[in-house]
Amino acid sequence: MGQVLVAICNESEVMAKTLTDAYLVLLLAATIHGTNAAVRDTAKRCAKTLPRSKRDVMYQIVDSKEPLRLVFHIAENLD
Numbered sequence: 001m002g003q004v005l006v007a008i009c010n011e012s013e014v015m016a017k018t019l020t021d022a023y024l025v026l027l028l029a030a031t032i033h034g035t036n037a038a039v040r041d042t043a044k045r046c047a048k049t050l051p052r053s054k055r056d057v058m059y060q061i062v063d064s065k066e067p068l069r070l071v072f073h074i075a076e077n078l079d
Contacts, residue, residue, distance in 0.1 A: 019054050022046040023074065026061070030071045039067040 016022040029042040047058035064070045
């Protein structure tokens, strides 16, 4: 790939510059941790680093009853 999509500064800070980066980070959190809490926390951190116009999806994930399931659903329907 040559280009780093996601820069993880430390365990509590994720730098997602685009919505694609945020989806990648969310999928990693869902796959590695496999919990709703981990996905919800990751979506909160990603929302802080995205432009305001692209934050709505992250807030929908945070507000979801089952964010883990929602992330996998989004991943299945990406083009």
